Amino acid sequence: MGKLRSVEELFAGRHFDREVIILCVRWYLRYKxxxxxxxxxxxxxxxxxxxxxxxxxxHQYAPEFVKRWNRFGKSVGRSWRVDETYIxxxxxxxxxxxxxxxxxxxxxxxxxxxxxxxxxxxxxxxxIRHEGRTPHTITxxxxxxxxxxxxxxxxxxxxxPKRTKLRSxxxxxxxxxxxxxGIKSRTRPMLGFKNFACAATTIAGTELLRRIRKDQxxxxxxxxxxxxxxxxxxxxxxx
Numbered sequence: 001m002g003k004l005r006s007v008e009e010l011f012a013g014r015h016f017d018r019e020v021i022i023l024c025v026r027w028y029l030r031y032k033x034x035x036x037x038x039x040x041x042x043x044x045x046x047x048x049x050x051x052x053x054x055x056x057x058x059h060q061y062a063p064e065f066v067k068r069w070n071r072f073g074k075s076v077g078r079s080w081r082v083d084e085t086y087i088x089x090x091x092x093x094x095x096x097x098x099x100x101x102x103x104x105x106x107x108x109x110x111x112x113x114x115x116x117x118x119x120x121x122x123x124x125x126x127x128i129r130h131e132g133r134t135p136h137t138i139t140x141x142x143x144x145x146x147x148x149x150x151x152x153x154x155x156x157x158x159x160x161p162k163r164t165k166l167r168s169x170x171x172x173x174x175x176x177x178x179x180x181x182g183i184k185s186r187t188r189p190m191l192g193f194k195n196f197a198c199a200a201t202t203i204a205g206t207e208l209l210r211r212i213r214k215d216q217x218x219x220x221x222x223x224x225x226x227x228x229x230x231x232x233x234x235x236x237x238x239x
Contacts, residue, residue: 007238010064020047022233024054025061029205030213032189059198062205068237069208072217077101079137080127081176082146084115085184088192089199096183096203097123100176106211107131111200120149125159137165139172182210 011018024038033041035051042049079102086093095115099107108127112119128134140146147168153160186206193199211217222235 004064004067007234010061010237016047016049019230019234021057021061022237023230024049025057025065025205026209026229026233028054028058029062029186029202030209032186034189058205059201062201062208065237066204066208068239069212069217071239072219072236073211074105074216074218075131075133076105076107076216077103078133078135079139080107080135081139081173082123083141083173083176083180084143084146085180087111087187087199087203089196090194091192094196094199095119096180098176098180098183099123099127100179102175104175104179105214105216106179106207109203109207111196111203113196115143115145117145117149117152120146121153121157121159124149124153128159134160135164137167139167139169141170141173142168183207 007018011021014021020042024042027033027041028035028038035054038054039049039051080099081102082097082099084095084097087096088094095112096109097112097119098109101107108123108130110119110123110126112122138150140150147166150160150164150166154162154164154166183203183206187203190202193202217236219232219236222232222239224232224235227235
């Protein structure tokens with residue numbers, strides 16, 4: 001990851017204070033709010049915004065927030081539950097690959113237009129790169145392409161150690177299927193995405209807010225105990 005811009009540079013030239021931008025983006029990604037809901041809520045605070053302004057903020061700042069928070073990410077366990085769910089983009093279903101560890105901590109996600117061996121491999125490569133290490137155990141459902149992807153990564157590709165245990169268990173994968181609900185409950189009120197890039201950006205931000213809620217970040221060195229969310233966010237972004 002390259003050098004991050006300072007907070008001042010990140011929000012330079014904006015008509016509204018950075019606290020307003022951070023609040024709108026954070027609330028949109030975390031709660032079941034539409035852009036127009038946020039416009040109304042900000043109007044009650046004397047701020048005149050348009051829904052397109054907030055939408056642009058989400059698309060621009062969500063990736064920046066993810067990069068800055070990821071500097072404080074905790075490592076997850078090495079027993080991964082992996083599954084795919086569906087998200088609608090421009091009226092068509094696409095596939096959201098997701099994984100949690102055995103404690104329910106989010107490992108990673110990847111949005112894909114396809115559900116096949118190549119897509120499964122791309123997800124695993126992304127997750128391994130994000131974590132910086134490979135899993136000991138991977139639990140899948142019965143979908144053959146994902147099983148084949150893991151098998152090939154253990155042998156032909158060499159991206160997974162041969163000792164990586166692969167198992168199929170609907171019971172054990174209930175954990176990831178339940179975790180999908182948190183993402184689906186947030187994306188459902190969004191009424192579909194206009195394009196794939198916007199969907200991937202927004203989902204990345206939503207996943208970030210879920211990781212924050214799951215306490216997947218080590219912020220001890222920032223001395224933020226007892227601080228309000230606004231102070232926490234300002235400190236993380238500025239660190």
